[in-house]
Amino acid sequence: MAKSKSAEEMDELQSRLRPFLEESGFRMRSRTCNRKTSDGLTHVINFQMGRFDPPGTSYIPWFRKNLYGKFTVNVGVYVPEVASEIDGASPRSSIQEPDCCVRKRLGALGPERSDLWWSVRSEKKTVAEVRLRLDRDAFPWFRRFETRDSLLQELEKAEETWGTGGPPRIICAILLAHRGQTEKARENLILQARKRSDTKHTEHVQALADRLGLGRIDT
Numbered sequence: 532m533a534k535s536k537s538a539e540e541m542d543e544l545q546s547r548l549r550p551f552l553e554e555s556g557f558r559m560r561s562r563t564c565n566r567k568t569s570d571g572l573t574h575v576i577n578f579q580m581g582r583f584d585p586p587g588t589s590y591i592p593w594f595r596k597n598l599y600g601k602f603t604v605n606v607g608v609y610v611p612e613v614a615s616e617i618d619g620a621s622p623r624s625s626i627q628e629p630d631c632c633v634r635k636r637l638g639a640l641g642p643e644r645s646d647l648w649w650s651v652r653s654e655k656k657t658v659a660e661v662r663l664r665l666d667r668d669a670f671p672w673f674r675r676f677e678t679r680d681s682l683l684q685e686l687e688k689a690e691e692t693w694g695t696g697g698p699p700r701i702i703c704a705i706l707l708a709h710r711g712q713t714e715k716a717r718e719n720l721i722l723q724a725r726k727r728s729d730t731k732h733t734e735h736v737q738a739l740a741d742r743l744g745l746g747r748i749d750t
Contacts, residue, residue, distance in 0.1 A: 537580065537599065537600050537651050538580070540651040540652055541562075541578065541580055541602060541651045544578075544602075544651060544652075544657065544658060544661075545559065545562070545578060547658045548658060548661060548662060551662050551665075552564050552576070552665075555665075555670065557574070557576060560625050562577060562578045562579070562580070563575060563576070563577045563578075563625070563626075563627055563628060564576040564577075565625060565626050566673075568676075568677050568678065569677070569678070570677065570678040570679055571611065572608055572609060572610055572676065572677070572678070572679070572682070573608070573609040573626045573631075574606075574607075574608060574609075574673045574676070575605075575606065575607040575608070575609055575626050575627070575628050575630075575631055576604065576605070576606055576628075576665070576669065577604070577605040577606075577607070577627070577628035578602055578603075578604055579602060579603050579604070579605055580601075580602050580651065581598025581599050581600065581601040581602065581603075581648065582598065582599065598648055600650060600651055601648040601649060601650055601651060602648065602649060602651050603636060603637070603638070603646065603647060603648045603649070604636070604637035604638075604661060604664075604665070604669075605628045605634065605635070605636055605637070606628070606634070606635050606636075606637060606640070606669050606672065606673070607628045607630075607631025607632075607633060607634040607635070607694060608631055608632065608633040608634075608673070608676040608682070609626045609630055609631045609632070610632050610679070610682070610696070610702070610705075610706070612705055612706070612709045613632040613695075613696045613702055613705050613706070614630055614632070614695070614696075616705045616739065616742060616743065617632075617695060617696055617697065617701075617705075618630075618695065629695060630695060631694045631695060632693065632694045632695055632696030632697075632702050633676060633682070633685075633693040633694050633696075633702075634693060634694035634695070635672065635693075637661075637664050637665070637668065637669055638664075640664075640668035640669060640672050641664055641667075641668045649661065679706055679710075682702075682706065683703060683706055683707075686699040686700075686702055686703045686706075687699075687703070698723055698726075700719040700720070700722055700723040700726075701719070701720070701723055701736070701739065703716075703719045704716040704717075704719040704720045704723070704739070704740075704743065704745075705739075705743065707719065708743040708744070708745060713743075713744075713745055716743060716745055717740070717745050717746075717748065720736050720739065720740050720745065720748050721748055721749060723736055724736045724737075724748055733748075736748055
């Protein structure tokens with residue numbers, strides 16, 4: 532099947548960024564790049580293209596925008612045991628950004644702290660800007676998640692949900708349980724269950740505790 536003009540332009544833009552990414556340890560496969568850390572985590576960069584909406588689609592500036600012909604960049608950190616416990620995922624040779632337990636948009640890491648989209652046309656200024664933002668914003672962010680120790684330190688300071696793993700306390704509990712620190716893992720799950728007292732979430736926390744061998748969670 533022939534590629535669209537937009538897809539061809541995205542290919543060209545990625546090809547211009549490939550040498551820079553490979554120098555930084557990333558390997559590109561389709562729209563996603565992976566880099567393994569010394570502790571077995573995976574740093575992920577994903578180039579997401581705006582979808583094509585059917586003719587007649589209505590666009591509302593503050594709600595629904597026409598993003599066809601544009602792209603954004605997603606970054607994430609993948610932890611095998613978190614993916615396994617949350618989704619039952621088996622080890623994979625190529626990690627996708629939605630599989631990451633910590634996820635961000637590149638624009639959210641920059642000074643604007645907002646969702647940014649660029650034209651897929653491979654103009655030098657676009658390539659230069661994305662490279663700058665990866666180097667200035669994404670790579671320092673990745674350095675905060677080189678190891679499980681550093682990930683735990685960041686999670687302890689966080690309140691918001693970061694990605695597929697769910698709330699920070701749940702990710703902490705999985706990491707700690709896999710290290711054999713069962714009491715600290717239980718404490719995190721108890722706090723999480725008490726924070727959100729709805730029945731379904733409590734059942735979810737208890738099911739996770741059962742899988743981790745942590746016993747009954749007292750809420």
